Amino acid sequence: MQAVPHESKFLLVDDDERLRERTARALRDRGFEVVTADGPDEAMAALRQDPTHAVVDLRMPKGSGLPLVRDLIRRRPELRVVILTGYGSIATTVDAIRLGAVNYLTKPADADMILAAFARGDNVPLAEAPDYQAPSLARTEWEHINRVLDDCGGNISEASRRLGMHRRTLQRKLATFPPRR
Amino acid sequence: MQAVPHESKFLLVDDDERLRERTARALRDRGFEVVTADGPDEAMAALRQDPTHAVVDLRMPKGSGLPLVRDLIRRRPELRVVILTGYGSIATTVDAIRLGAVNYLTKPADADMILAAFARGDNVPLAEAPDYQAPSLARTEWEHINRVLDDCGGNISEASRRLGMHRRTLQRKLATFPPRR
DNA sequence: ACCCTCCTGCGGCAAGATGTCGCACCGCGA
């Protein structure tokens, strides 16, 4: 697995400005150039700055990011795209890969995860020994909670509603295992 | 989403004979031709019977099904392949899609799910409204349990160990929500 | 300022779920 070339230029597409800028900064700190866009139109326009890699959030206010992925790749076939997907929504991930994305990322993704996704996306590891380890129930629960919580922008009440659990319970769970970040 | 043509011929690749034959029968009952294989070698050999669609289990005793997917598609580019993946192991699913598989299925998959996967795999639904519904915790827990349990061949003790929960607890959960099948 | 709504954190209690024993039984291979 080779690393991402240092002269790469990233295009970040996400509607959440805070998250986007934070990630952008993290990538810049690592010496990469970064351009950002908060929606499909801006993203297409940003192609003029010739990014080499793109990170696209699949779930944006103005519809799915899927058409954007298609358009980006159509316009710039050499552009390497990874998608940011909310929950482990495999279905749309699969769609995105079919459209030419090289990899996917689940939502709370930091700069290192992004770089790893690109590095890994460039070559399909055929030899990979899938010594499938069944994740423990506690672990999947934990990840799902984190994902939904992140998806609700940290809103505990909202997250508890979506998760179908009592707010007090979520609070207690979060107190037990402190959420990352 | 168009249906799978009636003159399709399926190739089922799975090391579990019972499951394989059961699925084969289900597909034959729906009027399709079916050939089966219990491993990569048999699968490649079965290409001589000119299947149009293939279902490949990614997790087989002799290593990953990934190389097989690649070889199948390389030899028969027009062959439509969907993969059978254990848990929501997105990573290998993504690899398989990159290799040219048209869709994926999670493990306890019946004939109808297989047909649906093929039907859906033929066209990427760009318009799909991703009205992401966060699945409830209970639901994801339920699905994960089912997957692992299936993966352990129905062995409750083994599944409880992998899930990190007490056997008695798993028993009780299974008694409450009866597992499908 | 006022009201209203929503979110947050937390205490407490009853009800429910879980961990941990133990026991009887069964199938299988040495």
Added chain:
DNA sequence: TCGCGGTGCGACATCTTGCCGCAGGAGGGT
């Protein structure tokens, strides 16, 4: 036949959860 591991189930202590309630804060509308 023995040992091993799986299964189903009962009982009980203990942890977890649901469901109250309350106080405080942030934001919007009047």
